[in-house]
Amino acid sequence: MLRIPCPFCGPRAEIEFRCGGEAHIRRPADPDALSDAEWADYLFMRGNPKGVHFERWFHAHGCQRWFNLARDTVGDRILAVYAMGAEPPAGLRREAEVRGDD
Amino acid sequence: MTEGVARLAKGGRIDRARPLRFRFAGKLYIGYAGDTLASALLANGIHLVARSFKYHRPRGILTAGAEEPNALLRITRGDGRVDPNTRATTLPLFNDLDAAPQNCRPGLRFDLQAINGLLGPLFPAGFYYKTFMWPASFWKRFYEPRIRAAAGLGEAPRQPDPDRYLHRFAHCEVLIAGGGPAGIAAALAATRAGARVILAEEQPQFGGWLTGEGALRARIDGEAPDAWLEAALAELRAAGNCRLLPRTSVFGCYDHNLVGLLEDVADHKFAPAAGEPRHRLWKVRAARVVIATGMTERPLVFPANDRPGIMMAGAAATYLHRHAVLPGREIVIVTNNDSVYGLAGDFVAAGARVTLADARREIPDSIALPARNRGVELLPGTLPAGSEGRLRVRQIHLRSRDAGTTLPVPRACDLVLVSGGWSPNLALFAQARGELRWDAELAAFRPGPAHWPMCCAGGANGTRRLGEAIADGLRAGAAAAAAAGFEKPAPEPPSVEEGPAWTVEPLWCVPGCSSRERGEAFVDFQHDVTARDLGLALREGYESIEHVKRYTTTGMGTDQGKLGNLNALGIVAGEKGVPVPAVGVTTFRQPWTPVPFGALVGANRGPLFDPVRRTPMHAWAERAGAVFEDVGQWKRARYFPREGEDMQAAVQREAKAVRASCGMLDASTLGKIDIRGPDAAEFLNRVYTNSWAKLAVGACRYGLMLGEDGMVFDDGVTARLGEDHFHMTTTTGGAARVLAWLENWLQTEWPELRVWCTSVTEQWATMTVTGPKAREVLRPLVEDVDLGRDAFPHMTFRSGRVAGVPARIFRISFTGELSFEVNVPAGYGLHVWEALLEAGAPHGLTVYGTETMHLLRAEKGYIIVGQDTDGTVTPFDLGMGWIVSKKKGDFIGRRSLFRSGMRRSDRKQLVGLLTEDPALVLEEGAQIVEDPRQPLPMRMIGHVTSSYRSPNLGRSIALAMVRGGRERSGQRLWVPRLDGPAIPVEVTSPVFYDPEGTRLHV
């Protein structure tokens, strides 16, 4: 069970949280402008990287706040937490881009 | 009942003043406080304790610890306290302990199924997989019943568990697994540094090796090791920042240093004291973990190496030195390493004749001479080649290592001690994803880099001498504390006098093991896996060690291969002609030792299994004789039977009363969300399919929420209390889900919207007064609201006082009748409820439950999300296109909803069904077909979602989802059933009662 550093409450056990899947998938501003395939891509397609993964977590049994979290899917180490709407730390983003190719 | 035949007159760490009486296989015996069940059995000359899993071979006590694969017994201590698969080697003896062998019929000495052993060739590796290839019917009728009857270890108890189990959460800087010398040293260093320390030891006493053979083999600071041990434990006990947990097994190391501990609080007694839990399960989050779990001795793999009386040498040392038991008098020790030489002399001193057969040709004099001087017969370059003896070993065959030159020589014996070397105990380290590194000198794996903040110390870290282990522990404890913020140099290690480190020459398997002449050579004792099985798996093409493991089931017993895994790797490496580390290791999984279900469940059973939510009117409903149903965690009154009524009768009466005069329902469980903020209307526009911008203050509107996939997700009525203020209702089961959904969109997608959501479900008590007389019932209690038809029209809301209490009254209806939903602060709920009952009495007000609510809404064709919908249903499928706004712009689910496929006319659509026989009530969930005479499997075109006997229509009614249902209106379809002919039904509109809705607007 992970120990997740909630940016609002501090470190808490994973059972208090709910994972909201991949982060940084913005809802298209004008869904009507999208083809069915593009819409399906937004709706269903998610990355499954080996390495750095940016994901959303919700502190359901705590402060009820959403935040972003970077996790290494290989060893489950938590690399960073950052606010909703913020960009991931630059170093991690570069690492994710490099690893994303394999 | 006499003193055990194999008990020595003096020595050991048992309390001869405290004899304990116990039973084994029905017979009474005597042991002492300080015994384990295994040592007490051995003291009484009992080796044969079990039959093996697959072949039902006689098996004895092999080890003295948690790694025991054979001595698994059923322990009974009164009603309900029956525990299968209990390791005799770790269970402390207590008075009236009753142990029985398992897996044998009719008895241990004569087991009918031992014939499986003779049929060995029929049960090779992969037997179970191979049988699956035979015809399924044969498997089901023939093999499965037989295998189930024959196999399996132990039997689950049949009575409820009478004991209590508790969970405890804890945090510490340094958790140490294992209370031997290294673990104690680590605790000393970390405690002195000021860290919070937990030291867990699975045995009742701390000290590990020092409480057995080690006490004789070394001196610490010029004294017997006991002095150091006692001083160290006294210091730890006094420190205040170190928690000592004896009888506590560290069973799992999980991610982020979550560590699972199983504390035996009362399991070592006949029964827990009043109020005492039997086990306590600890979930410890540790900044650092130190693994000081020592080493485990490996067996040697040679033919017939599994007879009772064949025992691990280190275990025999424990029985001799800790329990004063001499498990045999004619002893042959077979080994490939130095660790048994001292012990061999100890057994001579205790009165046994000892032959030591060492596989190594060259034994240095520094090792050999002291043993010979103590009277040990030493045979270098000698291998075990087989054994004899039906229920106990009576002969061992020895042969020279230079095969072919000599034939095996039988040698009489009553005890064979085996040592194949020692492996660091790295299960916990590897569970926590630590890497293992091969160490050729140890002939075993040592810890490599850790994944989580942890390290190994002492034997687990590969040290072979006491002095090194203590120094390593001190170092590890200081380093762990420092890493957690408690810096202090490691204490100076004590000076230790001891012999040289043992050396070993790996011997994974005695050559010639594949011959069956002298019996099978067992690698995994618990699962009866032999060296031949491993070879067979490889020949059949299983390359990966993980596949070999699953095919042969080696290492898959309750002992998790603690003894056999490395030998299995060595044998596989040998067969493949590669070095051992090239084979790889199988995944180590939690738990290290079995954890009882009771301990995992803890207090979460019975009334504490799940929280119960009750409405403010619950106590009244109980008094009124309500029958309750669970809706999520809520207890809801389902119906209120009168004398002699069953559910059917009560519901028919309640439903009739509502439409004839009036009824009242406790609707407090409805989800309620208070939504405020200047952008609240815009927010609702985005989460509901219809338009909310122009909803007038004081008005209510029904809304459907969709998922982004266009499917119905929840529904409910929302009222506009003010410009910036809404009161949203949700389904009872969907309340939490909807609030989380709203928060998700607000926080992650639309943070610019100024909207705040608050759950107020439990703040309001809600009672629905419904029926043609509803207005008359309510009127005398309402002070400041005009209930008139035009002053307070359908789908509006008013604030006022009801029975003297501030209230929100919603004129909305889920029955199709004139309805008022009265919401009052929860604390006033019962008061208002009782006032309404009184006011309603002259009008025949009838309290009804959820079952009647379901029936009444079905008469009107109102859906229940989750009953009539299932996550694949759109508003169009429900015939609710009217609620989907085409003008307001985007909303959640809109893009998916307007895909062309979503408007196909052959999608399943909501319809009504009327059986041709009005008395027949369809079964909910039943499938619907066009032609009941078509061959199987029939083409199913829909299913029944709701079905009731309607008293107001005088017949049965049903709702269903049917392909292209609306176009089928008037068509005859069929509902097949298993227990009778298919039922003909007619497709109709889903609205059965008052289709014009005139009763709503009175």
Ligand SMILES: [Zn+2]
């Ligand atoms: Zn939080």
